[in-house]
Amino acid sequence: MGISAITYERPGVQLLETADSFVRWVIREKRSSSPxxxxxxxxxxxxxxGHSAGDLLSIEEVCEELGLPTSVRQARRLFKTLVGVSFRKYARNKRLAFAARQLEATEEPVKVIALEIGYRRTAEFTRSFKELFRLSPLEFRRIWSRRECAA
Known part of the structure; x- marks a missing residue:
């Protein structure tokens, strides 16, 4: 019964220079590599x-707009196979990424940004934002505005 040494390795921390790089890191796509x-x-x-962040789109509307010869069910399946997440989640994440950039670049109130991207209630926006970024919108703004001042 020999005693083996236990080594502790510090987890690697990636420093992200801008809020934009942070947003891209959080919303990294799991694209299908299939040709x-x-x-x-x-x-x-x-x-x-290519669409505005304020537009709440359904996959039915997108298929109709593009004139795609496919059922809604098949479109959902094809999209999830390509991107790795559902249509709804992808669209929501894109809207929240837009909001994160707005929080960093402007002084607009959170309520206004939430309305711009289609949320009727600020609490619902805050919950979704925190679920994705692990920070409330105000915490996100505070952290990234501090980084801008320090730079």
């Missing part, structure tokens, strides 16, 4: 990426 990705899923993703 056989479906063009319809790509079109849906491009549409969301």
């Amino acid at each position: 056989n990705t479906d063009w319809r899923a790509e079109k849906i993703k491009e549409f969301i990426d």
Whole structure:
């Protein structure tokens, strides 16, 4: 019964220079690496990426707008296969990423930013923001504005 030494390794910490790099790190995509990705899923993703953050889109509306020859159920499945998350979650994360950039770059009240991206209630926005970023909107603003002042 020999005693073995226990070593402790400190977890690596990645310093992120900007709020934008933090947002990209949190919302990293798990894109399918398959060369056989479906063009319809790509079109849906491009549409969301190019659309205003304030627009609440449903996959039905997007398919109709793009004139895609697919059922809603199939579109959901194809999109999740491509991106790794559901359509609804992807669209929500894009809206919250926009809000995070607004919190860093402007002094607009949280309530106004929440309304801009489609939340009717600030509490609902705060809950979603905290779920994704592990910080409340005010904590996020405080941290990133402090980093800007220090730079």
